[in-house]
Amino acid sequence: MTTTADTSRASTDSMLERAWAALEGVPDPEIPVVSIRELGILRDVRRAADGVLEVVITPTYSGCPAMAQIAEDIAHALEITGLGPCRIETTLAPAWTTDWITADAREKLRAYGIAPPTGQCGDDAATDAGQNTVTEKALRFVPPAALVPPACPHCGSAHTERLSQFGSTACKALYRCLDCREPFDYFKPY
Template sequence: MTTTTPLETELLRLAGSVPDPELPVLTLAELGVVRALHLHGTDAVEVELTPTYTGCPAIEAMSLDIERVLREHGVREVTVRTVLAPAWSTDDITAEGRRKLREFGIAPPRVRTPSTPVPLELGPTRTRPAPAGAQGTPADPVPCPHCGSADTELLSRFSSTACKALRRCLSCREPFDHFKEV
């Protein structure tokens, strides 16, 4: 078992404090993409970063921001390495991150039980949720982050970023992003 030094813990905290470039309300730690930090000597570190999906365009901005923050705190050499395994999942978003998404007006991904597969749904672009347990639909509705109503509809499977869908609340009529489960 590897022990973490106080310096590594502090540098990992600093790397994780970087805001996500696409969702600046979240830090990279809250998003769950900063996986590890390895100290090499006293002034060189390697940070392991997992993108939310392979080919994520924000990974370069995340890496540069991590490098900048750590250099500002005296680390001479910073290497950010992209790590694809284990793959990132929306389960990696912290409870604080989910709270911040909701407060920002984005429905956080629904929480899954550990071995529950993510359903793949093919069908029309605009759909209203079917009753719980209906064939081919998730039993858990996506509640509106504005009013809390579960009476929402899918407008588009993609929104401002590939990891979000566009939905609308049928109670308060407000549109909102939903961070899709992965």
């Protein structure tokens, strides 16, 4: 790839626009109804000095096994749009938080049967006496907050109970609705 004088600001802008549009279609590998942009994993798309696209992502959890898949999906999406190859930069600061999940994505999660995170960064793990959650939370200094039980994504009832600290993935806890009796995943505030 050569960077020439005609690589104007405008062409960079349109390139970035196309890249954002292409990446808009990259779903989260674990929750395919929401995109990595909607989850706040996709942080930035920029053009490096050498003309190569750089995509900045922040993992939801450090060591989240989905990140390798996400990087592959990003590379593929840009490749088929004719924008590849790209570089993928992983940034850990600021740390990802469920606060970055868009309002649209929260609705999509609920429709998918996953209760979206409530409140802000409630550390319910710390209140889980007897369960080993040290590895997950040791690096975060979030004060334990009052745990707001999530509403059932199926019937909307606030009458729910937690069955397990971990649901289908480490990012989620398993709950059950005491009214409609359906179990559901809760995307833990983080």
